[in-house]
Amino acid sequence: MNNTLLSLTIAILFGIGTFLILRRDIVRVIIGLGVLSHAVNLLIVSTGVFSGTKVPIITDDGGHGAAEATGSIFTDSLSQGILAPIIEAGHHVDYVDPLVQALVLTAIVISLATTAFILILAYRIHEEYGTTDIRELRRLWG
Amino acid sequence: MISLSTHIPIILIATPILVAALMILLRKQPGIQKVLSVAVSFVMLILSVILLSQVWSGGIQAYEVGEWGKYGIILVADLLSSGMVVLTSFVSFLSLIYSLDYIERKSLSASYYPLFSLLVAGLNGSFLTGDIFNLFVFFELLLLSSCGLVIANEQGGVTKSSDKMEATFKYLVLNMLSSIVMLIAVSSLYATTGTLNMADISVKLSAMSAAGTLPWYVFAIALMFVVVFGNKAAIFPLHYWLPDVHPTAPSPISAMLSGVLIKVGAYGMLRVFFLIFIDTLDIFKPVIMYLALATIVVGAISAVAQTDVKRLLAYSSVSQIGYVFLGISFGSIYGITAALVYLANHAVAKSMLFLTSGGIIHHAGTRDMRKMGGMVDSAPLMSLLFLVGAMSIAGMPPLGGFIAKLSLFDAGIGEQYYFAIGIALFFAIFTLFYMFRAMLLMFWGEKRDVEKYGEYSHHGTSLLMTLPIVVLALTVVAFGIYAEPLIALANATAHQILDPQPYIDAVLMRVVR
Structure with missing residues (x-):
């Protein structure tokens, strides 16, 4: 809509x-x-993309662990279909x-x-x- | 200790912007402005040559602005971009020296120097950037600064200011539309691939193509880029602004517009289509070829009927850029080599012709060729220099234009595009005709008194105006007699364009900070 x-x-x-x-x-x-x-x-x-709720801030720990609200850089991996730097393709979009x-x-x-x-x-x-x-x-x- | 040599790409963009700001502050001291702008322009020329030699010997250089890896803005200097930067610096240095005496003093100090610096920054930036949105930003920079420069007043005021307003309005509206189209294309590319880095887009699109999932709208995006770069380069259906804008601009700016600015379109076509849209080239090569042929035909036929010397040269530019696009559309190594040789030759010869026409206009006080005549006696040097330029554009043997046309036609025959080469060859004869018609009208015939040539004919051509034309003329002759270095450079560049892997490696093999 x-x-x-x-x-x-x-x-x-x-x-x-x-x-x-x-x-x-x-x-x-x-x-x-x-x-x-x-x-x-x-x-x-x-x-x-607007549907995410998390802020797109890159942290050192790669987004795992404590800093759950922040993003992480995905290394490009074409075989897994990862294209964008921050959003993982095929996954639920978490980040703006x-x-x-x-x-x-x-x-x-x-x-x-x-x-x-x-x-x-x-x-x-x-x-x-x-x-x-x-x-x-x-x-x-x- | 910062090593200067690794920072040349950013220096080539940042220095002119800084100088533009300084020039506005120094507008009350025209002497300092003059020395500073010429000195900076000369240093830029040297730096660009150093950059080219570094790229020639050491491979492609990628410069990360802000060390953000491929996610930030990357400046990439490969042979194509550094070669174009050398061409820009060369033509702009000579145009700047020429304009010291040609442009009216007040206009020169208040707006000309800063805008000229910004124009150079925009050109260098759009050649060196590796980021497609950044390319759009630099396009806008050079669009706005060139609009301001077209309005600049020349000494003697041969062109009415209402004409300049009208021409600039057409130029600005058409180019704003084309930048809107470019933004649509860029944002669609971003939505498709999720990146703006040209090398990254290239990798992702070719991965999609290999997997057979190349979306249909990539072809639509590629078509939008044809429109954008076609509008910048003034190829056939989008060429109507050029014959209005280039003649009304002051002569050194016409030289910059015709010499370098329309080549930005050819550069963009080479960069974007042979790096990003390789998989769509099978469809777009014939499109570009027929547009190029139409451009050649329309430009040549229109040029024959002109009576205004600068308008004739502008239509000739339309026709000649068609030959460059014809070489690009062959898509082979030899074809692109020929296109690049043609591009360099046309840039030098056409800027020389525009500068010469500025000298002629200063002498005669009019742009109408029918009111000139017998200038071979009153302005012998100008007529000699015009002859050199006209012969090069027409493709006569001892000069650069001959080598360019020869290699272009040879490439076309080798690729068996007989129809295209037939048309191109036929209209090359038109080039010969309109160039020598202008020659006859202006320099031969009935000699007219200098007094009849309006009130500004006493101004004459000073040394500062003659020297750049002579240097450009010597370059034209050198390109014809000793063409091997240029051809070798163009050949290496064509190899690099057709094999984008080293470019991609140079950009993507980086770690994020």
Whole structure:
């Protein structure tokens, strides 16, 4: 249920973003890019795992014994089907994936910078051309 | 005592970022900025050559940032990446010297130096990184810094600032879309394999492929990467931004964009497809080949009709990157060798042509070739240098372009791709035609008075502008006359690309702290 809802949200956001970047107004194109980048951020978060309850902190004792609440590094072993560094494949997932949060944070910061730049660019285009209609932007023929 | 030689990969990325910050602080002292930026750029060139020679003699170097093993970010210097870094440092050093006199003073101090350093950092980073999300971060770094550089004002103001805004808007929107596609692809790869390290992804995908459980969506991810790198390299359906952006940028930036930045796409294609998606290559080789052929055809035909000298060179870049992708799509050792030789030759010759066109534009005060003429008398050195570049791009025998085209066509015939080689050969003749048409329009014909050439023609080309072009021209000639070292390097690189096992071993044989 939860996953269906998340997938639907991502799909709708992608739809809205695609619709907006096909508009003729520069500002709508920029808003569309923002919506698309948020859709991608949600997609990245959804690739992580949330059902775990333990914090993904690596300890020296390999997660056994006293530090039951922490994770451990699994050495990759393809024959046993162990792929991810922390989650053991085929086992019940005990740990929250820490990486996707770092990824999504980076992606948000980058999209902030590009959006700020492109908004200033749109303002300058409005100054130079006196319009925000994208059809007027054709002094250069590709 | 820290040994410097093992830390070169991180120095090549960290130094330009640090210098960019310093440049902003030093914006009131243009003299210090000038000396510092040129000195740092020269040191980077030397360091990159040292890195290449280390990799050549000592094998692939992997540098762990933060000692997290394969779970952290790893910088990997193999022959391909260190060779590309040498190319970047060489072209950027000469472009920087050229821009000292070409870019307007105020723009130079306030934004040009820092952004140029960031661009170099982004290029070096995307070549050296071994982490696919990190590749995305460096792509964004070089996208934003190149956007800022396209807007930079040149002396004389030949290009209207409204044109620059329009070109940058197109560039930025298309590249933001492509980085969104890249994020989708990267996160899907992460969801499939649970790692972002390229060598690790490669091991896991080939294990899945050997077990017969390669998921179908790996092909979709690979297609997304074709879109991403195709957009960076401006191959056929995604090339429309390039002829707007490269001509409106100031000439040294055009040289960087055409010389190095579109090669990032070719590099990414080589790295990602021959390391990660080896098992999908059977499907994607023909796709890349037909896209490359379409790129060659569209670029060459469009270039014939141009009247703006820099737009002609930009369309020529579109056509030439098609030849590079054609070599990549052969997928054999000889094909990739030829593609790499072509890439290096085109990078040097095209950056030289863009720098020369900057000199010509300064002389004439216009970019319209129909308003020029008889410049062989008024600017003899520029016409000689343009001839060298044009002959190299067209593939005339004594110069580097001939060796590149010869080995590419030879590789194609050896692999029996007669149809593709036929098209490529036919449009190589187009290259000859449009290059010499530009030559005739600009340098021969009716001589015009310098006074007619607008108000900035007195500016002339200074020594600092001529010297980089001469060095690049000598490199073009050297690549043609003494091509063996380049071919040997490209051949060794191609062997390394097609056998990714040493790369994987160098990255994965590490213990976590």
